[in-house]
Every structure is written in C-alpha cells, then in structure tokens.
Amino acid sequence: LGIDINNPEFVGEHFKFVRASFLKVDLLDKDQVENILSSFRPDYILHLASYSSVAYSWKHPVSAFVNNSNIFLNLIDQVRILALPCRILSIGSSEEYGSVQKENLPLREESVTKPSSPYAVARVSQEMLSQVYAHSYGIDIVLTRSFNHIGPGQRELFATSSFAKKLIIIKHDAALQRKVTVGNLEVVRDFVDVRDVARAYHLLLHKGKKGEIYNICSGVGHSLKQILLMMMKMEELDVELIVDPELIRPEENNFVIGSNDKICRELGWAPKIPIEESIRDILKFWDDQLQNPN
Amino acid sequence: LGIDINNPEFVGEHFKFVRASFLKVDLLDKDQVENILSSFRPDYILHLASYSSVAYSWKHPVSAFVNNSNIFLNLIDQVRILALPCRILSIGSSEEYGSVQKENLPLREESVTKPSSPYAVARVSQEMLSQVYAHSYGIDIVLTRSFNHIGPGQRELFATSSFAKKLIIIKHDAALQRKVTVGNLEVVRDFVDVRDVARAYHLLLHKGKKGEIYNICSGVGHSLKQILLMMMKMEELDVELIVDPELIRPEENNFVIGSNDKICRELGWAPKIPIEESIRDILKFWDDQLQNPN
Numbered sequence: 001l002g003i004d005i006n007n008p009e010f011v012g013e014h015f016k017f018v019r020a021s022f023l024k025v026d027l028l029d030k031d032q033v034e035n036i037l038s039s040f041r042p043d044y045i046l047h048l049a050s051y052s053s054v055a056y057s058w059k060h061p062v063s064a065f066v067n068n069s070n071i072f073l074n075l076i077d078q079v080r081i082l083a084l085p086c087r088i089l090s091i092g093s094s095e096e097y098g099s100v101q102k103e104n105l106p107l108r109e110e111s112v113t114k115p116s117s118p119y120a121v122a123r124v125s126q127e128m129l130s131q132v133y134a135h136s137y138g139i140d141i142v143l144t145r146s147f148n149h150i151g152p153g154q155r156e157l158f159a160t161s162s163f164a165k166k167l168i169i170i171k172h173d174a175a176l177q178r179k180v181t182v183g184n185l186e187v188v189r190d191f192v193d194v195r196d197v198a199r200a201y202h203l204l205l206h207k208g209k210k211g212e213i214y215n216i217c218s219g220v221g222h223s224l225k226q227i228l229l230m231m232m233k234m235e236e237l238d239v240e241l242i243v244d245p246e247l248i249r250p251e252e253n254n255f256v257i258g259s260n261d262k263i264c265r266e267l268g269w270a271p272k273i274p275i276e277e278s279i280r281d282i283l284k285f286w287d288d289q290l291q292n293p294n
Numbered sequence: 295l296g297i298d299i300n301n302p303e304f305v306g307e308h309f310k311f312v313r314a315s316f317l318k319v320d321l322l323d324k325d326q327v328e329n330i331l332s333s334f335r336p337d338y339i340l341h342l343a344s345y346s347s348v349a350y351s352w353k354h355p356v357s358a359f360v361n362n363s364n365i366f367l368n369l370i371d372q373v374r375i376l377a378l379p380c381r382i383l384s385i386g387s388s389e390e391y392g393s394v395q396k397e398n399l400p401l402r403e404e405s406v407t408k409p410s411s412p413y414a415v416a417r418v419s420q421e422m423l424s425q426v427y428a429h430s431y432g433i434d435i436v437l438t439r440s441f442n443h444i445g446p447g448q449r450e451l452f453a454t455s456s457f458a459k460k461l462i463i464i465k466h467d468a469a470l471q472r473k474v475t476v477g478n479l480e481v482v483r484d485f486v487d488v489r490d491v492a493r494a495y496h497l498l499l500h501k502g503k504k505g506e507i508y509n510i511c512s513g514v515g516h517s518l519k520q521i522l523l524m525m526m527k528m529e530e531l532d533v534e535l536i537v538d539p540e541l542i543r544p545e546e547n548n549f550v551i552g553s554n555d556k557i558c559r560e561l562g563w564a565p566k567i568p569i570e571e572s573i574r575d576i577l578k579f580w581d582d583q584l585q586n587p588n
Contacts, residue, residue, distance in 0.1 A: 061371055061374075061423075061426075062371045065364075065367055065423070070359075070364065073356055112406075116425075116429070116430065117426065117430070118426055121422040121426055124419075124422060128409050129415050132409070132411065136411070
C-alpha cells in the first residue's frame with residue numbers, strides 16, 4: 001500500500017483516520033529525494049519502502065535488490081549530504097538469518113546472518129550500509145530485523161493473506177471446488193501482527209539506541225499448515241490442499257523463530273495480539289473486501 | 295586502466311602484447327550487457343570492473359556501491375537469464391573482513407566479515423549475491439578475497455604507487471622540498487604483487503571450485519611506513535613525512551594479514567614475487583613514466 005512507485009495507493013479507506021499528506025517520490029532519483037528532504041526537513045524517517053517479497057526477488061533479483069538496497073542508500077546519503085538532524089528507522093528482515101538448524105533457535109541479534117535469497121541479500125546490504133553510516137558518518141539510524149508480518153490489509157502476495165482470501169472465496173461460492181493450491185506448508189515462521197510491529201517502530205524511533213539492531217518478533221513459531229488449519233477451523237471449512245511445485249522456492253529456510261528479549265528488555269515492548277486474533281481479523285478483512293468491493 | 299566507463303584506456307603501451315579486442319560497455323545498462331553477452335557468448339568472465347578505492351568510497355558512497363554491487367549483479371543476472379554456460383570470477387577484497395584484533399590474524403576464508411567502509415559493504419554484497427547465484431540459480435561463480443595489490447602500472451589513487459611517484463618526483467628535482475604528505479602510516483597490509491594475482495585468477499578460472507571463496511594474499515604484513523622506508527632506501531633518498539589529517543579515514547582497519555593456505559593447498563598457487571622486487575619495479579615504473587611521459 002503506497003510503497004510501490006508503480007502502483008501507489010494513498011487514498012481511500014486505509015488512510016481515512018490519518019492526518020497526513022502524501023507525496024509520490026521515486027527514491028531512486030537522487031534529485032527528488034534531495035528536494036523532498038531539504039524542503040520538508042524531517043525529524044524522523046520511517047523507511048518502509050521496499051520490494052519485500054522473497055518470492056518476487058527470486059523472479060526479479062535485480063529489481064528486488066535495487067528497490068531495497070539502492071533506494072535506502074539514496075535516502076541515507078542525502079541525509080548525510082544535507083546533514084539533517086534526523087532519526088532513521090532501517091527495517092531489516094528475519095530472512096537475513098537464512099537457514100539455521102533447529103538447535104540454533106531462537107534467532108538473536110548477534111546470530112550470524114546467512115542470506116539465501118536475493119531479497120535477504122538486499123536486506124543484509126542495507127543493514128551493513130546502515131552500520132557504516134551510523135558508526136562512521138554519525139547518521140542516527142536504528143535498525144530492525146522484522147519477522148513475518150501478518151494482519152488485515154496485507155497484500156495477497158504473502159502466504160497468510162493469500163490463504164485467507166482463497167478460503168473466503170470458497171466459503172462464499174458453493175459452486176467452487178473445495179481445493180486450495182499451496183507451496184511448502186512445512187516451513188515454520190515467527191508471525192507477528194502488523195499492529196504490534198507498528199507499536200515497536202514507534203518505540204524504536206523514540207527510544208531505540210543508535211546503530212543497534214532489534215528483532216521484532218513474537219518469539220513463537222507456527223508452520224504455514226498450522227495457520228491454514230486454524231483458518232479452516234474458524235471458517236468451518238474443509239478444503240483439499242494441492243501442492244504446486246511452481247510455488248516451491250529454490251532455497252527455503254525451514255525454521256525461523258526469533259527472540260524478542262532485546263527489545264522487551266531495553267524498551268519494554270511485547271507483542272499484545274495473539275495469533276488467533278490476527279487470523280480472525282485477516283479472515284474478516286477478506287470477508288468484508290469480497291462482499292463490499294470498493 | 296580501462297575499467298572506468300568515464301575514462302577508459304584501452305590503447306597504448308600497456309596493451310601492446312595483448313591479442314584482444316576491446317569494447318566499451320556500461321555495465322549498469324542492462325541492454326548493453328545483454329547484447330555483448332548474447333553475441334560474444336564468453337566461456338569465462340573475469341570481472342575486474344570496479345571502483346576499488348576505499349578512499350573514493352568514503353567520499354562518494356552511492357557511486358562506489360553502484361559501481362561495484364550493481365554492475366556485478368547486472369552481469370550475473372544476464373548470464374542467468376541467457377543461461378550461458380560460462381564461468382565467472384567474482385573479485386572480492388580483504389576489506390570485507392573489517393577491523394580485527396591482532397590475535398585473530400591471519401584472516402581465513404571462514405573468518406567473519408565485518409565491512410566498515412562503503413567499499414567493503416559493496417564487496418560483501420557482491421559476495422552474498424554470488425553465493426545466491428551459485429547455490430540457488432546454479433551459476434558457475436568462483437570467488438576471491440583479494441588483498442592489497444601492488445605493482446608497476448598501478449594508479450596513484452593507491453598508497454604504494456602514490457608514495458613511489460612522490461619520491462621519484464623529488465629525486466629528479468633538486469629544487470623541491472624533501473617532504474612527502476602521507477596519511478596513517480601505521481596501518482599494516484598484506485601486499486601481493488599484481489602479477490602473482492593474475493596467475494591466481496588464471497588458476498581459479500580453470501580449477502577453482504564453484505561457489506568457493508579464496509583469499510589471494512602473500513600471508514605477510516607490512517606497514518605503509520615500512521614500504522616508504524624501503525623505497526627511500528632503494529632510492530637513497532631521505533624525506534620528511536608530513537601527516538595530512540585529510541588523508542586519515544573515518545574508520546580504518548589497522549591490521550590486515552591473510553592466510554593463503556586454501557589456494558596453496560587446493561590449487562598449488564604461491565606468491566613468487568618478493569615485496570622488494572615489487573617495490574623496485576614500482577619505482578622503476580614511475581621513473582620511466584616521469585622521464586618519458588607519453
């Protein structure tokens with residue numbers, strides 16, 4: 001929503017409670033970035049613009065890299081050149097950790113990064129750039145490694161949202177086959193509700209330590225299969241799961257579970273929304289969308 | 295020489311013994327890269343194009359990043375798209391290791407990378423991209439971490455060559471003050487002669503293992519001060535050294551010494567040119583250049 005230059009979406013339902021104005025800026029265009037920064041002179045930059053789909057990055061590695069690492073570098077370099085006294089939140093990803101053995105879980109900030117997808121490489125690059133800018137140029141950057149977000153409103157490019165939409169479509173159309181196409185359902189992820197993530201980002205912008213990395217996660221793992229079964233149970237639906245080899249990725253991290261000890265200890269953050277509530281809200285979101293398309 | 299799109303130098307002295315033709319290609323231009331690769335269909339790509347100066351990267355971090363990571367990514371992605379059966383040598387740098395304690399020397403391929411300059415970040419990014427392309431897309435890439443090159447013909451952007459030129463200028467002009475401006479002379483580097491490096495690259499293209507990283511280094515450390523004293527002794531010159539704060543970098547790795555065990559053991563490579571011979575040849579190079587400018 002609103003983070004893709006080709007398809008920005010700044011109006012309508014999602015932003016009706018937001019008192020803000022929006023501008024479309026190509027973050028790859030140095031001059032545009034310079035103009036907006038030097039005229040607006042922000043105190044805080046919450047940099048969420050990113051091609052954040054691992055699946056997309058396998059198909060379009062160059063575009064994924066450029067629209068993560070390069071847009072971020074353009075932004076922080078203009079902050080450096082303009083010498084803006086401004087705090088930047090650099091969003092990283094649990095994907096940076098790569099494939100780990102179960103015995104090395106949960107993932108902690110000091111764990112080794114071993115990026116195994118183009119997306120993950122882009123995120124580690126962004127993190128390394130952030131460290132250089134924070135430690136050597138003195139730019140005020142706080143970093144995250146954010147785990148898998150879920151929540152109402154998420155694009156169906158992401159598994160949880162895609163599952164929910166498929167189930168709701170089947171639920172509303174008795175003529176449809178009770179079948180859902182899926183990828184590898186065995187992968188375990190640490191899902192955290194986007195509303196808890198938003199609270200964490202707000203805290204980090206105000207109280208995070210410069211140059212430090214913070215995991216944002218629930219600390220609990222669920223397989224995609226568990227998520228799907230939870231949804232089927234809530235909707236009282238029984239569907240057959242068909243594995244599509246096209247949806248199996250060249251390289252997959254089987255277990256991703258993080259530790260949120262650091263942000264809990266240092267900033268008092270803790271996730272508040274249990275996964276059942278997230279799932280229920282996601283199903284409700286698609287139910288509303290599909291019944292009242294606007 | 296010939297690796298900067300803005301200032302290519304393909305003719306003259308340096309290439310008189312080379313039976314090859316040259317083309318000027320902007321590696322950031324996808325179409326140009328595609329055209330040259332699909333028409334020439336190389337068996338080997340020795341990718342040396344790079345903005346390889348750490349000092350430059352501190353001043354122009356965006357340009358340094360783009361002209362390392364992005365040009366490399368464009369190249370390997372076109373090899374992937376065209377499915378060329380071609381081996382690529384990806385050149386990395388000892389700068390990737392970052393600042394280490396003396397007790398952690400010598401640096402080995404399995405040592406942790408901790409890039410502390412924009413240039414080093416770009417090189418680690420390139421390495422991570424190489425690993426993803428080799429392991430997940432199956433592209434045939436062999437990797438190096440090459441330590442500080444020295445040798446006749448090197449641009450004076452680099453310390454050793456710059457020192458030599460300054461000394462030779464003083465030697466030939468009795469009217470000049472016996473003073474040389476320098477940066478931090480205490481830093482210790484592992485210098486390896488470019489002619490030994492070239493032999494290593496040839497070996498790696500033919501016999502290196504796909505997806506593997508090899509240190510290219512001498513295994514011996516010298517401080518920049520030692521190098522300068524060696525030059526002064528050879529030229530029988532005594533000059534005063536003036537430290538210019540402008541030449542002190544925001545972040546400096548004090549000790550960089552590598553282990554070449556892996557490439558020695560696996561491929562039988564060993565450096566053949568002692569540092570005294572390299573230094574003598576560098577001084578002779580500048581002597582020739584300054585006496586017979588062409």
